[in-house]
Amino acid sequence: MHHKNIKKVLITDPIDPTFVQCLRNAGCDVDEKKLTKDQLISQIADYDALVVRSGTQVTVDVIAAGKNLKLIGRAGTGVDNIDVPAATKHGVWVMNTPGANTISAAEMTCALILALARQIPQACQTLKDGRWDRKLFMGNELMGKTLAILGLGRIGREVATRMRSFGMTIVGFDPFMPAETAAQYGIQFMAPEQIWPVADYITVHVPLLPETENLVCSEVLVKCKRGVKIINAARGGIVNEKDLLKELESGQVGGAALDVFAEEPPGPEVQKLLKHSKVVCTPHLGASTTEAQERVAGDLAEQIQQWITTGNAPGFVNKI
Numbered sequence: 001m002h003h004k005n006i007k008k009v010l011i012t013d014p015i016d017p018t019f020v021q022c023l024r025n026a027g028c029d030v031d032e033k034k035l036t037k038d039q040l041i042s043q044i045a046d047y048d049a050l051v052v053r054s055g056t057q058v059t060v061d062v063i064a065a066g067k068n069l070k071l072i073g074r075a076g077t078g079v080d081n082i083d084v085p086a087a088t089k090h091g092v093w094v095m096n097t098p099g100a101n102t103i104s105a106a107e108m109t110c111a112l113i114l115a116l117a118r119q120i121p122q123a124c125q126t127l128k129d130g131r132w133d134r135k136l137f138m139g140n141e142l143m144g145k146t147l148a149i150l151g152l153g154r155i156g157r158e159v160a161t162r163m164r165s166f167g168m169t170i171v172g173f174d175p176f177m178p179a180e181t182a183a184q185y186g187i188q189f190m191a192p193e194q195i196w197p198v199a200d201y202i203t204v205h206v207p208l209l210p211e212t213e214n215l216v217c218s219e220v221l222v223k224c225k226r227g228v229k230i231i232n233a234a235r236g237g238i239v240n241e242k243d244l245l246k247e248l249e250s251g252q253v254g255g256a257a258l259d260v261f262a263e264e265p266p267g268p269e270v271q272k273l274l275k276h277s278k279v280v281c282t283p284h285l286g287a288s289t290t291e292a293q294e295r296v297a298g299d300l301a302e303q304i305q306q307w308i309t310t311g312n313a314p315g316f317v318n319k320i
């Protein structure tokens with residue numbers, strides 16, 4: 001099989017125009033289309049490569065219909081919207097651009113922590129609604145508070161560096177990182193059971209996997225300090241949405257900032273959570289910066305070009 005023979009490329013999510021330009025320069029025929037699942041299934045057979053962000057669900061039926069498909073490119077990090085085992089089974093390579101949007105994701109997380117501490121979005125809304133309400137919005141300083149980071153990969157570590165400058169104590173856990181390495185990043189390594197009672201803020205920075213789904217659920221939240229604040233700018237499903245609402249309603253959770261949702265866009269059953277007065281929410285904007293989008297597009301184009309010309313490239317998440 002000629003894996004490197006990429007002629008026709010289909011892009012189904014918004015990607016920086018430099019990507020299209022680079023691939024056209026490399027001799028590829030590139031189509032950008034917004035398609036329903038059925039349209040994607042009926043058109044995918046024409047293409048050698050499919051390029052997506054998180055918006056397109058690359059399910060097994062899409063992959064099976066891709067008779068000429070050799071490569072799925074993810075302009076970003078998370079590949080949870082791609083059925084990677086099915087791709088591997090069908091001989092389709094999957095490539096992402098890890099690290100290209102790390103800083104944007106970390107900065108977004110820091111912004112959400114600050115937004116929670118001072119209820120900035122809620123206060124802004126009252127002023128826009130014509131009110132001048134100061135008493136409602138008594139906040140808290142971050143200095144001296146404990147931030148728990150679950151997942152100490154690239155993003156978690158950048159969050160640690162930034163939030164330490166606010167005087168926060170940083171604790172964290174990662175099953176793949178030894179305690180000594182965490183200490184080098186100024187993070188006190190703790191087992192999850194030790195983390196729950198000491199954390200004022202908990203932010204998750206793990207991929208969505210069977211092992212991380214519902215990582216933050218009622219069972220965990222009830223072990224936390226009353227009023228704990230939860231941030232999820234990683235993936236929907238890591239924090240259980242139903243449990244979070246329940247604990248917000250009881251006051252056990254004092255606030256939550258959510259950039260990602262189990263289903264995107266979130267369905268009607270999530271509206272109560274989104275509308276809760278202690279919830280700050282954004283529509284999966286962690287990587288939505290000019291810089292990150294230029295970087296993911298540039299990296300992916302370069303990796304694909306390198307693969308076409310040399311048969312080798314970084315960024316593959318599977319092995320055929």
Ligand SMILES: O=C(O)[C@H](O)COP(=O)(O)O
Pocket residue numbers: 053054055075076077078079101234284286287288
């Ligand atoms: O996994 C990622 O790279 C981020 O969640 C960004 O997703 P997006 O490319 O859909 O904005």
